[in-house]
Amino acid sequence: MDDHDIKITREQPSDDSKPLTNPGSTTSTSSLINEGILAGQKIAKISVITLISIGIVELATGYFSGSAVATADGTDSISDAVISFIVLLGLRIAHRPADKRFHFGYHKVESFAALMAAIGMIIIGGFILYHSYEALIQPREIKQPILTMIVLAVAGGISLYRAFQMRTIANKYDILSLKTDAKNSIKDGSASVIGFFSVLIASQLGFLQADAIGGMIIAGYIFSVSYISLKRSSLILVDSWQDPKVTEIVKKTIEEKFNFELIKVRSVLLRPTGLVTQAEVHIEIDGSKSLNEVELLSIDIETEMRSKIPTMDRISIVPHSSSMAKPASKRWSGIFRNRRNTLRSQQ
DSSP states (O other), X not given: OOTTBXXXXXXXXXXXXXXXXXGGGGHHHHHHHHHHHHHHXXXXXXXXXXXXXXXXXXXXXXXXXXXXXXXHHHHHHHHHHHHHHHHHHHHHHHTSOOOSSOTXXXXXXXXXXXXXXXXXXXXXHHHHHHHHHHHHHSOOOOSOHHHHHHHHHHHHHHHHHXXXXXXXXXXXXXXXXHHHHHHHHHHHHHHHHHHHHHHHHHHHSOOTHHHHHHHHHHHHHHHHHHHHHHHHHHHHHTTOOOOHHHHHHHHHHHHHHTGGGTOEEEEEEEEEOSSSEEEEEEEEEOTTOOHHHHHHHHHHHHHHHHHHOTTEEEEEEEEEESSSOHHHHHHHHHHHHHHHHHHHHHO
């Protein structure tokens, strides 16, 4: 950045630092994030307990009945419980405030938890596929088909009900790891339904391979869900923004809302960090404005941006002089530099 530019940044204050100005502007964002994390933690806890219980019952049923699909679904449920636990840990860590080591906070841990959950799903899918293939080569008669179908039907109903609860919370607060877990849970409930019909076909129509085929379908479902989650979490971790419409919305909003200031938006740089979004906006304004006028204008722009995107956490407004008024621009730069050094010395 040259002498004509000033970078004014406002973000949600952490325990170790104080905001430059306008601390109330991030109150709603902070409240929304905290509310989402707490709601996510609660439903993740319920998910862990529910899936472990369902998994144990299905594994026991698969062992006594000899059903490959019941065993596959039980294994899937136990693995989903582990994944929900990983998501729970990720949400707990993401809730921590920024500190001296992680200056921008722990929000990306949530995306990392989603990545780990996706990898875990791939491993479990491979195990289920191998076990189902063995059952396809050597099919066995199911000993307790009625009991097995009842267990699978009940497990599917409970899993789907809890999954839709989780998806509602995940969509409301845009929590990636919880969305991954919700998709995984919907997959788990759907797998139980698939298992039910596989056992029904194998026991009533005598097509024993249907049991193993059901397990393979479950494995394929796991792979498809894990691929989507793996792709999205990886893109977030490498700072890839996937919605270009938001950039245009921000640019159009600023130029139309502040047209009386003759502002021109050079660029809008957006960075996803899991639960929240960070932004750097470069604008051209009248170079004769004072530092106080620039800061007040930056506050207004920030407020307008947060009204459009509530998950905005850290917004950097970088003004550039649109005229050749170098003395005024240098004065901004010098005053702001002195102020920034003073704030650093106080921390």
